[in-house]
Amino acid sequence: MACQGLQKGETLESLKRESETLKKKLEEERNKLNDVELHQVAEKVEVLSALSIKTRRVLKGHGNKVLCMDWCKDKRRMVSSSQDGKVIVWDAFTLNKEHGVPLPCTWVLACAYAPLRSLCLIMNGYLGLDNKCSVIPLSLDKNENLAAKKKSVAMHTNYVSGCSFTNSDMQLLTSSGDGTCALWDVESGQLLQSFHGHTADVLSLDLAPSETGNTFVSGGCDMKANVWDMRSGQNIQSFESHESDINCVKYYPSGDAFASASDDATCRFYDLRADREVAVYQKDSIIFGASTCDFSLSGRLLFAGYNDYTINVWDVLKGTRATILFGHENRVSRVRVSPDGTALGSASWDSTLRVSWSFSTGSNYIFRFIKLLFWVNSRLVLEFTVAF
């Protein structure tokens, strides 16, 4: 934070007033270029056909709240971390547990799979005064004590809330409760760049999709979402329209926009080029904060997990809710769409992970549905084939 002492004649009140007027001016300038809303442009877009998303895999194995999960690039494996101090690598397709790493601390807040889908897995927790982020190389040897190979990389002065590998296994971005984000070199543990600008805990971050360059966005308890340049450490854009802590930020697949999920029970969509918020996803009946969000592959759907144990699926363009998923018995702490967009993984404080996918795009479902109708009507199972 760049804080200078008060100049002569300035008081906190006068500075506050000045910052308010500047903010208003900024908003006016932004609004001058706003001639139409997103949902108006999207009126011509066809309405989504009824989505039927069901949960058919439940991964049980953690003993306590599952705080974070991430998919592996091979589209079927995932890693999850929990308050019981364990990090488990699952093959979500077969429900096998492949690796289990017990860690000597609770509140393992975040975990991520390295993008080259091979060797590393990171997690962090806060233990005493060392708020570290560690990297663990995975290996094929089942009996190997992975916790012993843990290599600590990042170090913050308060809890580490989120972490992400950059485009390779070699660099790590972390966000922390001490209000900063930092870029680390995994091999040496050296701090490459630090990012200051938030005035409260930073709760999450997300890297821009590769083509669009070296930026990332972070969201924090100061209700701001900041976009940073990784090279210079500068805060290039800032968005403040939430009314409460931002729990999660996620880039739109094209990299031109991002969404944020907040404790004020809304998710908001910001366009980077327009430099403003372009949509708010809210509903009267949703009063609990959203703790996580993610886009589907095309960016048309936004999956958001809430503290009332549900996952709401929003139509990004039209601003309406497409469907709602029930099933979890406690807060949804993380939702992530698989790398090829085929499934949605969700982690929750009820110590389970669930995998859900769309049933409305498979002809098999329709086939079975019609069979079921016949069964219900006649109490017989009729075999028949339908040509689609």
Place this chain on the structure above:
Amino acid sequence: MTIRNVLRDHGQRYRPRMACLKKAEKVVLEMQDPATGVKLQPQRLVITTIPHAITGEDIVAWLADRFQIDAQEARSFGSMLVALGYIYPIQDHKRLVVKPDASLYRFQTPYFWPTQQWPVEDTDYAIYLAKRNIRKKGILELHEQEQYNRLHKWMNHKWDFIVMQAKEQYRAAKERKKPDRVVFDCQERAYWVVHRPPPGTVSAMDYGLERLIDPNAHEVTGLAALAVLFLYFPSVWSMVTCFSLHCRLVKYCATYKGHDPFLSKCLPSNPWLTDDVTYWALNMPNVEIPTKMRVERWTFSFGELLSDPRGRDDFRLFLKKEFSGENLAFWEGCEDLKWGTAATMKEKAEQIYKTFLARGAPRWINIDGKTMEITVKGLKHPHRYVLDAAQTHIYMLMKKDSYGRYLKSPVFKETMKKAVCPEEHKFSDSQLEQNARNRRPSLSPIIIRQQEQEQKAKMAASAPVDITQVMSKLSKQGKEVPPRRTSVKND
């Protein structure tokens, strides 16, 4: 100071904001409106009748009507209100959910609402337990008994005060009329079920980690706010109006709609849906013959082509035929430099300079004079972003020139022709069950990576002609591969 503080002190003390509470209070007030609220009924006990009870079905119906949502969502919302303690069940008081039948509930008195002034004091809980103990010994549940013993131990120094308070409250309660007393007992009991839940139950009061900086405090950020504003005030003003930007977003969604498994069919079938992994097998990163959908994605943007390893290989082949492969190799080298480990950064930068930028370099790339000047100057003190300017130039060159020609080239057309478009699976029920039983684990990503490394080495070793190309590739690989590996070595 709470007794259960066994975590070490990290300076976090502040409860995260619970904005939902104020909103829940508004809804509950609406529900209590005599005209438009939920229908009230009297509850019959043995002799007494207690008014103002509501049934579960009425709650669900009212919520469904008020928010225009379906019954399941209304039930979930109602259960959250109960979990927060604004409504409490009278009959099954330990289960904080709304049952959509004739079970009775009552609104909690505002005195017992979860106010902003929590955490709830252990002293009060001790008084409550002591009071119940006075009334009838042995009435406490197992977990309450345990808590009582624990509090007795920790609060021994003020136990007299606690017992005295408990006796006072008990005496005062006796002086109330029976219906009031019953109601108050219910309310108090419900309050403590919410704030001191039995072990193994889910508590809505559980908010997770505490924050370092108090989010509920008045904002003292005048200075900091100004600082931030000045940092970005002349920010990226887009001269493009919002309409065209919205159109871009809409267009992106439309372009990718056919590829989104949540919106369109996956060919041959979504592996999660049918338990058949053909889709993943056909779309492996380095498969010989890609699918038609995958090839179509390469035409959407240059970034898509480069980020898909198979696409990049195809593009590389095309560039080789055009004798401009050095552009892609340079770009890859720059990426490696940017994202690679810090230890080998200097050597990598020098290597790239020698191979691509120096006068008379074996794979000299064509960049304009100014960029070359900046790059060479920067290389005197190399850092990971020193080649950024040159990389951007080459990237734009490839995007604007080579990419367009690639899409019209015979290489691409050949790939497109050979691309496979799988038939949609039509499994019968029994086949689906069979598939579910036959689910097998896949190759570990670690093995796949090893195979990829070995293949790269083979390709590098068997590639014809350019010795310097081979040398630079090998030396680059030698930097990437962790020391333990023995597969990649000089031939």
